[in-house]
Each structure stands twice: as C-alpha cells, then as structure tokens.
Amino acid sequence: MAKRFNIRMAGVGGQGVVTGSHILSTAVIRAGGESTIVPFYGSEKRMAPVESYVRVSDEPIYEIGEITFPHICIIFHPQVITHGKSYTMPFYFGLKQNGVLLINHDGPMKLPPQETNELKERNAKLYYIPATQLSLKVAGLDLATNMALMGAIGAITRLTTLEALGEAVKDRFLGKGFVVSGGTAALDSVVERKFKQKQELIEKNIAVIKAGWDYAEEHGWGAEERAEAKKADDLAAAEAASR
Amino acid sequence: MSNPLEPEVKTNPQGDPITSAEPEQKTNPQGDPITSAAPIKVGGSSKDPHEGAKKQRVVTPEYMFFEAPRKREFITGSEAAKEAVRRSNVDFSVAYPITPQSETMQLIGVLYGEGYVKEYYRGEEEYGVMSAIAGGSRAGVRCFTATAGPGTLRGIEPIASWPGHRLPAVAMFTCRVVNAPLAIQPDNIEISYLLNCGMIVFHAENQQDLFDFIMKGFIIGEKNDVTLPVGVACDGFFVTHARNYVDMQEKGIKLPPRQAWKGAVPVLDAENPPARLSRDAPVQKSNFMAYNIHAVWQQEVWAAVERSRRYIEQYMGGLCTPENVEGAEALIVASGSAAAQSREAIRLCKDQGVTVGFIKIRSLRPFPTKELRQLCAKAKLIVVPEFNYVGWLAKDVAAAIYGYSDAKIVAGPHVYGGMSMPVEMIVDEVIGGLTGKRSIAVPDSAIMGRDVNQAEVAHFMQNI
Amino acid sequence: MLLQGLPAEKERIIVPGPAGFMPPSAAQLGVALPPSGVGIAYGHHVPEDIAIAEIARQMLTKPNATIFPGPMVLWAWNEHAVEKAMAVLEIAAQIPNVLIIPMPDYRPKYPKVDPEEVINPNHPNLTIWGNxxxxxxxxxxxCHYANLTLKMIRAGTNCCTAALCAEQGHEDAMLSVHDMDAAKLRKVAQIFKRVREQMGIKLPADGKNVRYTGLQSRVNGNETHINPLAALKPGAPPAGVHMPSEGQMPH
Structure with missing residues (x-):
C-alpha cells in the first residue's frame, strides 16, 4: 500500500507558511519521495490567513488543488484557532481519523468542549510545540518559526531526514530559479539583512530545524504510530514470505 | 490646407508645436509612444535576439511527435503552452489578458520578441482578438490565441463562426468561473459552450497534455479533410499555474508551416485589388440560395469533426485512454483535472479492496462514442466526476452508451465555483454506488439505467 | 472494410437521389474517407480502379453526362494546374457528347445563376435540373465547396455524382477517388478508354465529342461540338504575365 500523507499548513501572512511547505516538499523529494505543493492565499498582507498544502507519497501524485481531508494539520499561529484565520473552520476541518495536529503554542490551548470532543472522536493526536520560542532561542528572532515546525513534522512522520531538510534550506536561499511573490521577496531581504550573511542565515535556519526535530523526538511524538506501521509492514512481509 | 511657402511646424499628438530639439518620439497609430524593443539591442552587442528562432529546423510531425528525443522539465502549464507554441511554427498570435490565461499570452509575447512567433499584438478585447484570429487564419497563416472564462464567452460569437469558415486556428481555454459573482478560480463550465460550435475540443489533464495537444492540434486541424479550429481546454490554475513534469523535444526543431493552399477552402485573396473583406458575398436565404445551403454547410462542419477521428487516433493515440477496464467493479470516466483526481480516487479504492477501471476522455469533440459503447458494455457502475455544476460530460456519456450498457451512471461528484475536488468525494460515489448506500456528500448525483427509480431520476433532472 | 468489387444494390448507402428534404450527410451515415489507393463506391471502400471504372460506366451510359471543373483546374495558377487541366480534357475526350460546365468560383450569383452555363455551390441542383x-x-x-454541392445534389436530384479529388476524397459523392495529381488523372483517362472500348462505345470520327452548352456554342460560331484535345491546347501567356513556378502549390 502506498504511503501517503496530505498535509495542510495554516498560518498568517509573514510567517513563512509557503516557504516552509516548499522546504518540506523539496526535502521529501531529496530524500527519494514524491511531493507536490499548492499555496493558497488572498491579497498579500501581514497577518492575513495563508494556507499551503503539501502532498507526500512514495508513488506518483496526480491529485491537484487544495487538501480538504488532511492526514496532518500544522497550525503556525494560535490566531488560526482563536480568530478563525483559515479557509476552512474549525482549524481541524476534514482531519482524517487518527490524524495529527501540530500546533505552534507554548502549551496546550483551551479549546471549546465541543471541539475537544470532536477531536477525541477522531482520535486526533494533538502536539503543541513552542516553535516561535525555539526560533527566538536558537536563531535570535522569530522568523524561523516555520523551520522549527518543519523539523518537528519531519521527526514525527520520518518522511524526510534532517540532512535533506538542511539541503532544502540551501536550495531555497541559494538556488536559482526559485520564484517568490513580491511580498516574500521583500521579507527575504529583511531576513538576509538581519543575518548579515547568507551563510549565517542558512546555518541558523538549519539549527532551528534541528531544535524542532529534537523537541518532537524528546517528547516521543509519532513513535507509537511508527512502531505500529512497522509492525503492519513486518506482518505483511512475513505473510508475503510464507505464501 | 498647409501653405507650401511656410515651413511645416511639427506638433505633438495634442496639437502643441514641438519646439525642443529632443529626438522625435515614434508613436503607434493611437499616439502612444512605441517603447517595445523588438528586435532588442543589448548595449553595444550585436547579438541577434532572433538567433535561436532563425536556426530552428523544420521536421515532420511524425518525427516531432514520435521520434525526437525528449527532455524532462518541471514547468507550469503556461510555460508548457509557450514551449508548444515555440515548436509549432506559429505565424500570428493575438493576446488579451484575462486570469488565469494572462501569463500564457504574455509568454507568447516573449516568443515574439525572440522571433519564434512572427506577428503578435494585444487586441482590444476578446471579440476583437477572436475576429483578428479569424482574419489571420483566413489569410492562410497559422494562428494561436488563448483566453479564459468570461473572455471565452465574450469571444464566442467569432469563435462559433470559425468552424463554418473552416479556420484551423488553435485556441487554448484555461477554464475559470464565468458566473456572477465574479471569481477567477477554476470551473470548466465554459467547455459546455464550446462543445456545440463545431470545433474540435481537447481537454488536457496536466501540463504534458497541454504541451502535446496544442502542437498536435495544429497538425490535426490543418488536415485538408478537417480544416477546423481546435480548442485545447485545461482547468485554470490547477494546470496553468502549477508545476509538473513535461517531456519536451529540443528547442531547435519546429513543425512544418501551414500549407494554406491545401485547405478545404481557398484563402482570403487580400493581395489582388480590390481587397475582399469577406471571402464571398453573404450566403443568405434568397432566391439564389438553395433552401438547404446552411443545413449542408453545418453537416459539412460536423462531417469534418468526424473525419478528425482518424488523425486523433494517429497522432494522439485515441480519443480516450482506458486503464484496467476489464474486470473492474466500477468505472470512472473523467476529463481534465477530474481525471487527475480520479487516479488518486482509484488508488484509495484499491486500498479498500475495490478495483476501479478508468477512462480518460481526451477529445470531447469528436466524442469517443463508439469507444465508450464498447468499453462500458459490461460495466455495472460508471462515476463521472466533474468540475462544473451541470455535468456536461455525464450527459454526453449517458447519451453515448444509452442502449449499449446497463450501467448505473452517477453524474457526480461535482465541484464548482472555484473549488478543488477532494478525491474522497469520488471514492464516496464509487463505494456508495456499489453498496447502494447513497452518499450525502453529493446532493446532485443521479442514477439512470435499467431499473430506473423515478424518484432518483426526478432528482437527477432537477439537479442538471 | 474494403470490398473487392462494387457493393451489391441493397448494401449501397450513398446512391443517386432524390434522397429527400433533409437527408443526413454521408458522415452521419457512418461513411468514412479511405486511405491512399482506395476509392469509395456508393458508401463502401473499394479498390481505386474499381471506383474509376464505375465512374466511366456511369459517364458513358447516363444522359447528359457532365464534367464540372472547379477553380483549381480552370485557372492557370501554376504549371501543375495547367497540366491537370490538360489531363481533365483527356478524360473528357473519352466520353461521347459530354458537357463541360464550369464552377469558376464559389460566390453567390446575383441576381440569378444561369444554370445551363455554370454551376454554383449555393444552388447546384438548378444546373443539374436545367440540363x-x-x-x-x-x-x-x-473540398468544402465540393462537399456542400455533393450533399445538395444527392438531396434534390437523381444525378450520380463522382469526385476526382486532389486530397482525401468525398464521402458524399456516390463515387470518389483521391490523391488526384496530373499523372493519376491521366491514368483515369486510360481506364475510361479501356471501359469505353470494352463497352463497344465509339467516339466521333472527327474527335469532336465535347458538346457545347448554349452560350459556349454562341461564342464559338454556333458550332455544336469541339475536340477537347485539338482545340484547347494552351497558348503562351499574354505579354507581361508570368506564371509562377513556385508560390501557390498545386492542389
């Protein structure tokens, strides 16, 4: 059976939701998988809702358009939840059974009882990661929040490797032919100025990715699912061998 | 009258005398300064911007399509269209921007700058663009344009006249919402308007299709016994703005030029005075016209559509492409982006242990009627997902196989107004159709066939 | 499917009319154009020579057999067009008493077509009826105008139509052969000759076998017939007119 993850990323303008999705997608391809991304936003402005959709598989992907029924939702900003800053509400709309929610927040958020119950019914895994705090601590500014989240999702799903994520960051900031929108280009130059040098920028970003990865690993996120998946794979392999 | 004794006073377009010693600014007939730079002079360099175009070599369509080595690139649909036009020996292209087509025609402008397209300009609006394409094609040159949604409908009067004039132009339609309130998102309702014009209509699933269909469209449309316009439709954004892999021949080769004298009608004789603005005096109902002149004219247009079948088979490998039809529990019939979504739905069904066959329709006109009758003969369930409200494809499928298949035909799922189609909706229709459990996700699905449930048919009729 | 002879009477799809007020086109009846070397006889694909022989039989036996030359053999576009026109006259030379009525262009004729002298695609049945x-x-x-004309003749007259087409042929003609360049047209003339001789049909001793229409006769000293081979050899183009060797390609 094909391994397939549909990942919906929701955040607000300026957080690097689209950039984060590009890096994750590139890293998956670098690690030998298949991936596509679809960014979705209105007129560009800070703090307006932005979504980006990443599809990941070990088989060719034909599907196009937004992801309505994701396996994984990554919430870049608590306002996505508290202010409804997403194109589908509530923030977990369409989340598949046993799906994963990775939320950038310093600790568990207080959700309305109805939402808590619905998430329980879907057996959703809620992971809260202080991604902005990690970015501030490791890189000295909050603009690498997206990197912490990409590191964490990499560790949870093991769809890619730390190394491939690092290479994807280099592609993004050094690569030729990468087309960004006007707003993103402006932000890029701000980021570059703050870091003085591109080399430093890349190193810091990779460090934040590692911090996110480590955070997820320390908390054992995804370990259970990976063990179950491995058990199922082993079982299938044993069956195939005995036949 | 100017006095020949007085020196002529130069004036600007507003009538003020030009007194400064600035170099004269060239203007176009509208008085706007000409700023374009074709051919471009780059600094002191003498590099010819048309160099690449001049070196292009003509190859046969057979070599271009089947033998020429191809290289894979990761590009957008608009770029794929540009690359197709680059290799198609296009003489004339007219642009008028409309989302999501603007980028495509902008890129054709780049090709003009590089000399790959011989003539190019921006039209007044789509009526003017489509009329200009008619003029160019009548004059005997190879023409290309593109539009979308409201632009298609604005241009539809001249577009609908192309087949009767036997004009083998290629037009690309990057489908989007046409209904009010305004939206620029994908919705392929505009194809339903094109289906009845008498033009050939292809529907591209992805960037590769777009690239291939445009190039093959020129060759098929220009066959003497066809001599018809070809519309290449794709779903806007999903194809035009997204990147995908496209296998392309090298830039140094191009298709043979149009041989207008081999067309089914004579070309416009614009060189012998007096220039004839219309090819012929109007063919109108009167005592010197047979009662059936317009009737046989339409018959001839549709006969030409029929004759294109063998060339579509020859160059495109068929009007539709069946996959795993034999022994499947259900069939999905789809075109365009719905075909891409269907491939994923079939994978999800397989995970659930349900085998689903797939028929992708590439040519909507001519329609693969005979093929579907044969392929669907044993089918029990046919699901037709579409990116529009009315379900124009499901209607064509039902009409084609009526009497040849006892299958339940589910006209749906449908999304419209700029939505993506979750593949789960298609899975629901397949599983629901097989188990008899109606999906609540798709209110406008319908069931037709041998054991007709009147209530469901009524529901179907209300919903299409 | 390729028949080796002519289709049996009851198998025939496209036959002399009148087919009715609004008959479907041959394409609607499922008749497709054949590949090279194959002709169409009454809606079925047959070897080209079989179709040509049947055209000869029809032209040699039916009343008022007529050749309708169109612009591509009436005007000297280039050397090949002249060569083709001469080959058409070779065909005409095999048919006793044949008429040659031109379709010089496709424009509607105001105020009224002269149906005995010309044929026009907007009302071709008038010429068929009139003669x-x-x-x-x-x-x-x-091809487009030929197809319009063939459809209207089948709808409204009892004329058996044949097409000698330079391109892919005509399914609306009862008999159609295609890829007709000058060489193949001369081959058609040879088959006509063979069929005529097999049928024991003689040509007039003076070779004047083409019958003039009324106007043709009046402008030719009230002669009634002409020898197509003797009289119609083209002279040199008028002074100052040069014939393009390239440019408009032969059709």
Whole structure:
C-alpha cells in the first residue's frame, strides 16, 4: 500500500507558511519521495490567513488543488484557532481519523468542549510545540518559526531526514530559479539583512530545524504510530514470505 | 490646407508645436509612444535576439511527435503552452489578458520578441482578438490565441463562426468561473459552450497534455479533410499555474508551416485589388440560395469533426485512454483535472479492496462514442466526476452508451465555483454506488439505467 | 472494410437521389474517407480502379453526362494546374457528347445563376435540373465547396455524382477517388478508354465529342461540338504575365 500523507499548513501572512511547505516538499523529494505543493492565499498582507498544502507519497501524485481531508494539520499561529484565520473552520476541518495536529503554542490551548470532543472522536493526536520560542532561542528572532515546525513534522512522520531538510534550506536561499511573490521577496531581504550573511542565515535556519526535530523526538511524538506501521509492514512481509 | 511657402511646424499628438530639439518620439497609430524593443539591442552587442528562432529546423510531425528525443522539465502549464507554441511554427498570435490565461499570452509575447512567433499584438478585447484570429487564419497563416472564462464567452460569437469558415486556428481555454459573482478560480463550465460550435475540443489533464495537444492540434486541424479550429481546454490554475513534469523535444526543431493552399477552402485573396473583406458575398436565404445551403454547410462542419477521428487516433493515440477496464467493479470516466483526481480516487479504492477501471476522455469533440459503447458494455457502475455544476460530460456519456450498457451512471461528484475536488468525494460515489448506500456528500448525483427509480431520476433532472 | 468489387444494390448507402428534404450527410451515415489507393463506391471502400471504372460506366451510359471543373483546374495558377487541366480534357475526350460546365468560383450569383452555363455551390441542383444531368464528375473544386454541392445534389436530384479529388476524397459523392495529381488523372483517362472500348462505345470520327452548352456554342460560331484535345491546347501567356513556378502549390 502506498504511503501517503496530505498535509495542510495554516498560518498568517509573514510567517513563512509557503516557504516552509516548499522546504518540506523539496526535502521529501531529496530524500527519494514524491511531493507536490499548492499555496493558497488572498491579497498579500501581514497577518492575513495563508494556507499551503503539501502532498507526500512514495508513488506518483496526480491529485491537484487544495487538501480538504488532511492526514496532518500544522497550525503556525494560535490566531488560526482563536480568530478563525483559515479557509476552512474549525482549524481541524476534514482531519482524517487518527490524524495529527501540530500546533505552534507554548502549551496546550483551551479549546471549546465541543471541539475537544470532536477531536477525541477522531482520535486526533494533538502536539503543541513552542516553535516561535525555539526560533527566538536558537536563531535570535522569530522568523524561523516555520523551520522549527518543519523539523518537528519531519521527526514525527520520518518522511524526510534532517540532512535533506538542511539541503532544502540551501536550495531555497541559494538556488536559482526559485520564484517568490513580491511580498516574500521583500521579507527575504529583511531576513538576509538581519543575518548579515547568507551563510549565517542558512546555518541558523538549519539549527532551528534541528531544535524542532529534537523537541518532537524528546517528547516521543509519532513513535507509537511508527512502531505500529512497522509492525503492519513486518506482518505483511512475513505473510508475503510464507505464501 | 498647409501653405507650401511656410515651413511645416511639427506638433505633438495634442496639437502643441514641438519646439525642443529632443529626438522625435515614434508613436503607434493611437499616439502612444512605441517603447517595445523588438528586435532588442543589448548595449553595444550585436547579438541577434532572433538567433535561436532563425536556426530552428523544420521536421515532420511524425518525427516531432514520435521520434525526437525528449527532455524532462518541471514547468507550469503556461510555460508548457509557450514551449508548444515555440515548436509549432506559429505565424500570428493575438493576446488579451484575462486570469488565469494572462501569463500564457504574455509568454507568447516573449516568443515574439525572440522571433519564434512572427506577428503578435494585444487586441482590444476578446471579440476583437477572436475576429483578428479569424482574419489571420483566413489569410492562410497559422494562428494561436488563448483566453479564459468570461473572455471565452465574450469571444464566442467569432469563435462559433470559425468552424463554418473552416479556420484551423488553435485556441487554448484555461477554464475559470464565468458566473456572477465574479471569481477567477477554476470551473470548466465554459467547455459546455464550446462543445456545440463545431470545433474540435481537447481537454488536457496536466501540463504534458497541454504541451502535446496544442502542437498536435495544429497538425490535426490543418488536415485538408478537417480544416477546423481546435480548442485545447485545461482547468485554470490547477494546470496553468502549477508545476509538473513535461517531456519536451529540443528547442531547435519546429513543425512544418501551414500549407494554406491545401485547405478545404481557398484563402482570403487580400493581395489582388480590390481587397475582399469577406471571402464571398453573404450566403443568405434568397432566391439564389438553395433552401438547404446552411443545413449542408453545418453537416459539412460536423462531417469534418468526424473525419478528425482518424488523425486523433494517429497522432494522439485515441480519443480516450482506458486503464484496467476489464474486470473492474466500477468505472470512472473523467476529463481534465477530474481525471487527475480520479487516479488518486482509484488508488484509495484499491486500498479498500475495490478495483476501479478508468477512462480518460481526451477529445470531447469528436466524442469517443463508439469507444465508450464498447468499453462500458459490461460495466455495472460508471462515476463521472466533474468540475462544473451541470455535468456536461455525464450527459454526453449517458447519451453515448444509452442502449449499449446497463450501467448505473452517477453524474457526480461535482465541484464548482472555484473549488478543488477532494478525491474522497469520488471514492464516496464509487463505494456508495456499489453498496447502494447513497452518499450525502453529493446532493446532485443521479442514477439512470435499467431499473430506473423515478424518484432518483426526478432528482437527477432537477439537479442538471 | 474494403470490398473487392462494387457493393451489391441493397448494401449501397450513398446512391443517386432524390434522397429527400433533409437527408443526413454521408458522415452521419457512418461513411468514412479511405486511405491512399482506395476509392469509395456508393458508401463502401473499394479498390481505386474499381471506383474509376464505375465512374466511366456511369459517364458513358447516363444522359447528359457532365464534367464540372472547379477553380483549381480552370485557372492557370501554376504549371501543375495547367497540366491537370490538360489531363481533365483527356478524360473528357473519352466520353461521347459530354458537357463541360464550369464552377469558376464559389460566390453567390446575383441576381440569378444561369444554370445551363455554370454551376454554383449555393444552388447546384438548378444546373443539374436545367440540363437534366444524370451523371457528373467534379474535379478541381475546393473540398468544402465540393462537399456542400455533393450533399445538395444527392438531396434534390437523381444525378450520380463522382469526385476526382486532389486530397482525401468525398464521402458524399456516390463515387470518389483521391490523391488526384496530373499523372493519376491521366491514368483515369486510360481506364475510361479501356471501359469505353470494352463497352463497344465509339467516339466521333472527327474527335469532336465535347458538346457545347448554349452560350459556349454562341461564342464559338454556333458550332455544336469541339475536340477537347485539338482545340484547347494552351497558348503562351499574354505579354507581361508570368506564371509562377513556385508560390501557390498545386492542389
């Protein structure tokens, strides 16, 4: 059976939701998988809702358009939840059974009882990661929040490797032919100025990715699912061998 | 009258005398300064911007399509269209921007700058663009344009006249919402308007299709016994703005030029005075016209559509492409982006242990009627997902196989107004159709066939 | 499917009419154009020579057989067009008493077409009726206009139509052969000769076998017939006119 993850990323303008999705997608391809991304936003402005959709598989992907029924939702900003800053509400709309929610927040958020119950019914895994705090601590500014989240999702799903994520960051900031929108280009130059040098920028970003990865690993996120998946794979392999 | 004794006073377009010693600014007939730079002079360099175009070599369509080595690139649909036009020996292209087509025609402008397209300009609006394409094609040159949604409908009067004039132009339609309130998102309702014009209509699933269909469209449309316009439709954004892999021949080769004298009608004789603005005096109902002149004219247009079948088979490998039809529990019939979504739905069904066959329709006109009758003969369930409200494809499928298949035909799922189609909706229709459990996700699905449930048919009729 | 002989009477799809007020086109009846070397006889694909022999039989036996030359053999576009026109005259030379009525262009004729002198794609049945033509050949007509004409003749007259087409042929003609360049047209003339001789049909001793229409006769000193080979050899183009060797390609 094909391994397939549909990942919906929701955040607000300026957080690097689209950039984060590009890096994750590139890293998956670098690690030998298949991936596509679809960014979705209105007129560009800070703090307006932005979504980006990443599809990941070990088989060719034909599907196009937004992801309505994701396996994984990554919430870049608590306002996505508290202010409804997403194109589908509530923030977990369409989340598949046993799906994963990775939320950038310093600790568990207080959700309305109805939402808590619905998430329980879907057996959703809620992971809260202080991604902005990690970015501030490791890189000295909050603009690498997206990197912490990409590191964490990499560790949870093991769809890619730390190394491939690092290479994807280099592609993004050094690569030729990468087309960004006007707003993103402006932000890029701000980021570059703050870091003085591109080399430093890349190193810091990779460090934040590692911090996110480590955070997820320390908390054992995804370990259970990976063990179950491995058990199922082993079982299938044993069956195939005995036949 | 100017006095020949007085020196002529130069004036600007507003009538003020030009007194400064600035170099004269060239203007176009509208008085706007000409700023374009074709051919471009780059600094002191003498590099010819048309160099690449001049070196292009003509190859046969057979070599271009089947033998020429191809290289894979990761590009957008608009770029794929540009690359197709680059290799198609296009003489004339007219642009008028409309989302999501603007980028495509902008890129054709780049090709003009590089000399790959011989003539190019921006039209007044789509009526003017489509009329200009008619003029160019009548004059005997190879023409290309593109539009979308409201632009298609604005241009539809001249577009609908192309087949009767036997004009083998290629037009690309990057489908989007046409209904009010305004939206620029994908919705392929505009194809339903094109289906009845008498033009050939292809529907591209992805960037590769777009690239291939445009190039093959020129060759098929220009066959003497066809001599018809070809519309290449794709779903806007999903194809035009997204990147995908496209296998392309090298830039140094191009298709043979149009041989207008081999067309089914004579070309416009614009060189012998007096220039004839219309090819012929109007063919109108009167005592010197047979009662059936317009009737046989339409018959001839549709006969030409029929004759294109063998060339579509020859160059495109068929009007539709069946996959795993034999022994499947259900069939999905789809075109365009719905075909891409269907491939994923079939994978999800397989995970659930349900085998689903797939028929992708590439040519909507001519329609693969005979093929579907044969392929669907044993089918029990046919699901037709579409990116529009009315379900124009499901209607064509039902009409084609009526009497040849006892299958339940589910006209749906449908999304419209700029939505993506979750593949789960298609899975629901397949599983629901097989188990008899109606999906609540798709209110406008319908069931037709041998054991007709009147209530469901009524529901179907209300919903299409 | 390729038949080796002519289709049996009851198998025939496209036959002399009148087919009715609004008959479907041959394409609607499922008749497709054949590949190279294959002709169409009454809606079925047959070897080209079989179709040509049947055209000859019809033209040699039906009243008022007529050749309708179109613009591509009426005007000297280039050397090849002249060569083709001469080959058409070779065909005409094999048919006793044949008429040659031109389709010089496709424009509607105001105020009224002269149906005995010309044929026009907007009302071709008038010419068929006016001359009581029961067999005819179209040659050198652009395919679109030939198809309009053939459909209308089948709808409204009892004429047996044949097409000698330079391109892919005509399913609306009862008899159609295609890829007709000058060499193949001369081959058609040879088959006509063979069929005529097999049928024991003689040509007039003076070779004047083409019958003039009324106007043709009046402008030719009230002669009634002409020898197509003797009289119609083209002279040199008028002074100052040069014939393009390239440019408009032969059709």
């Amino acid at each position: 009581k033509i029961e067999a005819c050949i179209f040659v050198g007509v652009h």
